[in-house]
Amino acid sequence: MTGFRTYIAAASIAEAAEALRIGARVLAGGTDLMLQAGNGGGTDAGTLLNISRIGELRGVGRDDGQIRIGALTTMTDVLADPLIAETAPVLARAADSFASSQIRNAATVGGNICNASPAGDMIVPLLLLDAEVELAAWRDGAVASRRLPLDQVFLGPGQTCIEAEELLTAVVFPAPAAGFWARYRKSGPRPALEISIVALGIAGIRDGDALRGVRIAMGAVAPTPLRARKAEALLEGRALDEAAIAEAAAAIAEEASPIDDVRGSAWYRRHLLGVYAERLLRDAEDD
Ligand SMILES: Cc1cc2nc3c(=O)[nH]c(=O)nc-3n(C[C@H](O)[C@H](O)[C@H](O)COP(=O)(O)OP(=O)(O)OC[C@H]3O[C@@H](n4cnc5c(N)ncnc54)[C@H](O)[C@@H]3O)c2cc1C
Structure with missing residues (x-):
């Protein structure tokens, strides 16, 4: 990928947050970023931060009545996940109408949100689920986390109010009620x-x-x-x-x-x- 002087492959959220504090561009599945970089855009940071090895960012879980989808969970994961099928099949429906299987294997839920396309396929069903995003950043020598309702995230095409030093770690929503x-x-x-x-x-x-x-x-x-x-x-x-x-x-x-x-x-x-x-x-x- 052109335009980046430094490359970091973070092994943990803390490592990624430290890199973002200094200034870096996150690479998840790369299905948007690769194209943007190839077109000469999206390379406004000197450092490319690959987060794809941070295992804790991938997967779906239930905790205290909430469903949590890690930022690196791919569309293929969403399609195959039994908890999604049980609690929020509308997400699997959206993943099923998402690109080709090659793209679905790489494209992540976090990347779909952060890319902020008005046409992002995961965003509409997540809005139906009243989802919030979980954001992590390095503050006062440690990783701090905050949550933001998804419908407050988007400012315009390709623009969000997620700060440059923040990493989207997960998207979370209340397990839907019966009926x-x-x-x-x-x-x-x-x-x-x-x-x-x-x-x-x-x-x-x-x-x-x-x-x-x-x-x-x-x-x-x-x-x-x-x-x-x-x-x-x-x-x-x-x-x-x-x-x-x-x-x-x-x-x-x-x-x-x-x-x-x-x-x-x-x-x-x-x-x-x-x-x-x-x-x-x-x-x-x-x-
Ligand atoms: C052929 C093709 C077909 C496509 N079809 C569809 C489609 O049908 N529907 C659809 O919605 N999209 C589609 N896309 C767009 C793309 O696949 C999705 O938006 C995808 O979900 C992006 O995820 P990614 O992991 O590849 O993100 P990346 O390309 O890695 O990143 C996208 C952006 O988000 C930032 N980012 C990524 N993860 C994080 C994070 N955790 N924290 C902070 N910032 C982050 C990156 O810095 C970058 O700016 C298509 C793309 C291609 C190339």
Whole structure:
């Protein structure tokens, strides 16, 4: 990789945090960074910090009612993990529509968040799960950790409020309650090989023909992935009849601020959002 003068392969979170304190660029699976560096971008630090050997950063666990996914957990790991299948299959669904198997073997959950693409496939389902990120940094001679709600992380395309000396160590969410229902859908004739033109997720606790604790998240339709809070409020506890579904679909499309680009016009993105919203909500009605 060009542009870096020094290379460090950290063996622990403490080693990585020390390197970041001095100034380094993190390398996880490299599926974004390699391309950015090849294009002459992303090499703003003199040191490349490879974190892929830090074993404690990889894997999925449950602790005190919380599910914890280590930053280095790959899409392939997410697809195969029994705890994910049991508690949050919507994440496996998103990993299944993520790139090719070669990319899934390398691409990490932490890298997907830190790259901050508006179309990042793991972000929408993690927003549905009310996830927080866990960040570690070297402070006063030791590693200190803080948590930040995922929906506060993103500032714009490729921009987060994660500080330069912070390492994303994990993403954490409360184990979903009984009756939790969540669906995710991304656009494209071959979704696994396309960056989303539109991604939409809807979740809530099934309560008869309604959803409670409604969460709606969308990707690729605004500068950052985001929750559709007005549509959530509109659907809260309401029977999922035709009128509610149509109103919610319109509200979701209204909350988006898509752009025209080579992959789709703003009009098409907004239209697709409404169509996906109706389909997902009809699934909730039928499931
Ligand atoms: C062919 C191809 C297809 C793709 N398809 C998809 C797709 O379908 N859906 C999708 O969402 N993405 C896709 N991507 C993008 C990419 O694979 C993902 O964003 C991936 O999750 C990035 O993870 P990584 O481990 O490779 O990150 P890296 O490339 O190693 O890092 C990405 C960025 O995050 C920073 N970073 C990584 N880990 C940490 C950490 N723990 N703490 C702090 N900073 C960190 C790095 O410094 C860098 O800036 C695709 C990429 C390619 C090349």
